[in-house]
Amino acid sequence: MAKITSRAEDYSKWYNELVVQADLAENSGVRGCMVIKPYGYAIWEKMRDELDKKFKETGHQNAYFPLFIPKSYFEAEEQNAEGFAKECAVVTHYRLKTDPNNPKKLIVDPEAKLEEELIVRPTSEAIIWNTYKKWIQSYRDLPILINQWANVVRWEMRTRFFLRTAEFLWQEGHTAHATKEEAIEETEKMIHVYSDFVENFMGIPVIRGIKTASERFAGADETYCIEALMQDGKALQAGTSHFLGQNFGKAFDVKFTNKEGKIEHAWGTSWGTSTRLIGGLIMTHSDDLGLVLPPSLAPIQVVIVPIFKGEEQLNQINEVAFEIQDKLKAKGIAVKYDNRTENKPGWKFAEYELKGVPIRIAMGARDLENQTVEIARRDNLTKEVQPLENIEVYIEELLKTIQKDIYAKALNYRDSHITPVNSYDEFKKVLEEKGGFISAHWDGTAEVEEQIKNETKATIRCIPLNNELEDGISLITGKPSKQRVIFAKSY
Amino acid sequence: MAKITSRAEDYSKWYNELVVQADLAENSGVRGCMVIKPYGYAIWEKMRDELDKKFKETGHQNAYFPLFIPKSYFEAEEQNAEGFAKECAVVTHYRLKTDPNNPKKLIVDPEAKLEEELIVRPTSEAIIWNTYKKWIQSYRDLPILINQWANVVRWEMRTRFFLRTAEFLWQEGHTAHATKEEAIEETEKMIHVYSDFVENFMGIPVIRGIKTASERFAGADETYCIEALMQDGKALQAGTSHFLGQNFGKAFDVKFTNKEGKIEHAWGTSWGTSTRLIGGLIMTHSDDLGLVLPPSLAPIQVVIVPIFKGEEQLNQINEVAFEIQDKLKAKGIAVKYDNRTENKPGWKFAEYELKGVPIRIAMGARDLENQTVEIARRDNLTKEVQPLENIEVYIEELLKTIQKDIYAKALNYRDSHITPVNSYDEFKKVLEEKGGFISAHWDGTAEVEEQIKNETKATIRCIPLNNELEDGISLITGKPSKQRVIFAKSY
Structure with missing residues (x-):
């Protein structure tokens, strides 16, 4: 295991090395696109599940819209088009054929040129509002409260793991409303859903606010945002919620008959968070030893490491460790018992520190004798000895404490900055x-x-x-x- | 609510109308791409969650690989390339610019041509094996057991809702192994995971088998499949699992040192199921009144409809109905109480029949008096009166019975065909x-x-x-x- 550069030495290098060493992601052969590895994806799954629950609790449903946006739709809302035209991937052909000069090579078949180019979605307002046109005739059809989990592509020139990649995963909410007031209410509701999630689940304190006109989403009348602060003193936009006014309603001619019998254009909102948040997670909590993960997001919350000489001692420890493991599992805690013999305890300690496992339980011969375990916290690197009895209750509480402490530490840093x-x-x-x-x-x-x-x-x-x-x-x-x-x- | 064409009249028309009328999906403005509407997507979410659980139980982890495949990777495995070259979307440019002849229009910026074209993944073997090359050096790095939930694009000329669309959602497992035997074992294991899922969760009986050489996946040495039978007597391939031999190991030069210290190419498998299964679900169970959904997949499992004259009666029924609703919810049953006053009971009956809700509970004045409810099953259209007492226990059992009966009916049809x-x-x-x-x-x-x-x-x-x-x-x-x-x- 290579040691990572310290934050003080080179924050940016520390970040890149940490992402790779902790097995979160790696660069792919495709410019600006990364591979999200299983450990990184497991964190994303937890984020997604929690956010999805919150969306459903606030009355939203998931749906799925096409990846491709015909150029003519893309152009319809001018500001939006202008904002994304400079960095979009364009599909122009639908077939390859064998290179006549080299039978092992393929070339684009010039006869398979699309009549109209397709844009790989950088965001889906255009395709979605084109669909909403068919769904909305009367105020009775409103509101429409839809979210989509999807990949999007923005051809960024300078990319960084999670923070800025050509393709990324995100969710995008797109809602349509009968009144301006209701749309604004939705916009504000969602920025609060985001801040609640980012603060309480991810442990990242944020400032809720609105963007100035020049920082607004292309096509929005108002952009609400949550802003987090990284350990190097730079801000990270952690989520945005846009009040779209009637801009897309007008661009896509989405009209409805209101309660008074008059015809109006629908009011819209859109809101999104992405895998970028994983970058924010890393840069808010982690340290020179590796990741620090809040328990809510840790794929492994507790690791048990035996410290033993010889097989007999290992067998004795195994017996107790499996029991602890079962008790923790019964409480819904994600626990791993690592009794591999090819690696030394010290190696394992460093490995799980790197991976950000919130609690490490170590158990040796003396612990067996005393009916105790050694508990190490990843977040503040403290250690303590605890009795074996009711250890699962202690650990359950400790996970809650760590979740709070991680947030408090980040909040303290943020407030002092x-x-x-x-x-x-x-x-x-x-x-x-x-x-x-x-x-x-x-x-x-x-x-x-x-x-x-x-x-x-x-x-x-x-x-x-x-x-x-x-x-x-x-x-x-x-x-x-x-x-x-x-x-x-x-x- | 428009009535749908009967199956006997025109099976294909029945299918298309049903998909649209039941709010599962609709055509989009993008050729061959559909919009999966919330009701259809809710079914997909249930399928995804169940499959995902099964993948994790069998030791697989999720990850995410790029949407785009550089042409040179795509070419590497010749059979695979040949199989998909004819129907792939190709990204050639990364920017649009304002049309100099019309400031409201955008054109592809000829200066933003990619050095190497990117293929929108029709399947991800190429990009994934290019990545595995970096992950695999020793037999200790194997097996790699990874699954990806993603969208893929195949430029089909004739498309149909769910069954064949240019873009579709799927999962694709990609595993690498140290031995041929282990890879074959994995291939077989996954076809059984699929058949278990499709039969027991979706209620669709299948025949497990292997494909002939001409029907094999492009790049596979052997393709295992499950084949279902639709009500019109046509078969539907419901899932495939491919033994890839060393084809991708060789094409992407993925080598490892085996236990004996010799260098070998890795063995591979891949396996996938997609939103196509929703088409199979519809065509296996549904009838001329609409969808028939197995309880395991029904977004609404039970609907309660009040039959009342006047507000006072409705209030009386409300009281009891909300109680039933709470009791069913407590059992984890997805229940909806539809006491809207703008629609008549008959309209609601037809609506929930169309949507395939497995159980309808109707409650009128006489039921109130007798402390009973009327229960209608969607699958066999039978009705019965049941006492109110312990109704939640009865419903819970009935849902299990329906799940079994739906499968048995389909099995009976299949076996007699x-x-x-x-x-x-x-x-x-x-x-x-x-x-x-x-x-x-x-x-x-x-x-x-x-x-x-x-x-x-x-x-x-x-x-x-x-x-x-x-x-x-x-x-x-x-x-x-x-x-x-x-x-x-x-x-």
Whole structure:
């Protein structure tokens, strides 16, 4: 097992090495596309199942729409098309044929050219609103509350594991409503579903807010977001929920008769989270030894490692360890007993630390004698000896404690990295020396936003929801401002 | 609610209308691609969850590989490439730009041409074996037991809902092994996992067998299959499991050091089932009134419909119905109480018949008085009156009975449609007049198989596993044959 680069030495290298060493993902032979390995996919499955449950609890149903979007649909909503046209994969042909010059090679068959090019979905508003047109005639057909789990493709030039890949997995909710108010309510509801999930299930604290016009989703009237803070002081957008107004309703001519008998265009929302969140998970909690996973997401929550000399001792430990394993399993805890003889305990300790297993139980000859076990927490690296009796109750509680502690630690880091500043000089100094979220007054113009971005690479991450009003003066222009907004460099 | 065409009138029309009317799926604006609507997708989710459980129980893990396959990988296994080259979607460009002649239109940007074309996966052996190459060095790295849930694209010219669509959802298992024996064992294990699932969960009886060389998966040494029989006497391939030999191991140069220290190519298998099974589900059980769903797959297992005059009566029924609903829910039964007032009971009856809800509970004034309910079974259309007391226990048992009865009915149909014939004339007569599976002697040559296919459209569906040996003479040639094989027209 190779040691990984430390965060202090090179955060970016640490991240890439950790993803590969912990068996989460690896690069594929396809530019910008990764292979999500079983250990990484198991984390995604847990995220997906929990989110899916929350979507269903809030009245949504899953469906599935085509991967391909005909170019003419793609063009229909202009802003959306403009936003995604620069980075989309285009299918132009539907057949290969044998290369006449080399029977072992295939070439695109020029006779199999599509009449209309197909875009591999970068997001599905276009194909879905084209479908909704058929489903919506009356206010009685509304709301439509649909979610889709799917792969999407955005031809990013610079890619990074999970954070930015040409293909990624995500869910995209697409809803249609009879009134503006209801659509806004849905948009807000979903950003809260996301923040609840990301904070309580993934242990990642977030700021809920809305995007400025320049950071909005292409085709939206308003974009709500949750913003997390990574350990290197950079922000990560962890989920977005868009109020689409009637933009797609109009672009795809989705009309309905309202309660008053008048014809109106439908109101829309869309909202999404993706495998990108796994990147956020890694960069929020993990350390120089490897992954730190909250128990809710750990494919293995508890590992038991025997410490023994000779077969007889192993047999004695086996007996007790299998019993512990059974008791933990009965409580629904994902436990693994690793009594392989080819690896030394020290090797196993390092391996499960790398993989982020929340609790390690070690058991040796003295433990057998004393009827105890040694319990090591991955999150804070503490160890303690506990009696064997009722160990399953202790572990069950400890998992809950770890889940809370991991969040509290991340929250503490995040809160100590929100810095209010009152001048552009101070802004640049904090950004340079400390990073993190910077809370500052902004005059509301795209010009100031743009200038700050060009000069510092920091962007407005969001205008926090329920923001406190406060009289102040804007960065750069010194114009009056009513509230602070959150700036940061970001992934 | 429009009435659907009867099966006797036009089976194919019945099928298409049923899919649309029952809200399972609809055509999209993309050629050959359908939209899977929430009701259809809910059935797929149940299938997926059950299969996924079975895969995990047999030691498999999920992972995710890229959607795109570079052309050079695609070419590597020649048979496989040849098999899929004629019907694949090809990505050639990665950007659109504004049409210089029309600012509202987009065109493919000729400057954004890919150096190497990407094939949208029709199946993932090529990309996966290219990855396995990196994972496999020693026999200790084997077996690799991986499954992927994904969308795939095959550019079919004639498409039909679920049965044949340009894009479809499926799972594809891809395993690598150190020995031929182990790979064959895996191939066989998975065809039994499939048949167990299709028979016991979906209620569809199947024949397990192997394909003839001409019907084999492109790139396989042996293809195992399960074959179901639809109500129109046509067969449907319901799942396949392929023994790939060392074909992909060699094509992608996947080598390992075996226990004896010698270098060998890895042995492979792949196996898949898809949304096509939903087509099989519909065509096996449903009738002229609509869907018939086995309880295991029904998104709604029980519907309660009140029969009332006036609000007071409805209130009285509500009280009891909500109680029944709670009791059924407590037993984990998916129950819906439909007390909407805008639709009449007769309309609701027809609606839930169309949707295939296994049990309908009706409750009127007399039932209230007598403390009874009327129970109607969707599968055999029988009705009975049952006491209210312990109704949840009765319903729970009845759901199990229905699950068994649906299978038994299909099995009875299937078994009465396996016809042994001893001459080609008899073969043609049975195929024409009765359809179904025809059991006949075959001399093992591709020529006879081909001639029969050309003349009758029937193909050899499979050589059954554990086939009884029997001396006979082949169709057409009259050559000696040792066993019968199963012929049918198929989807």
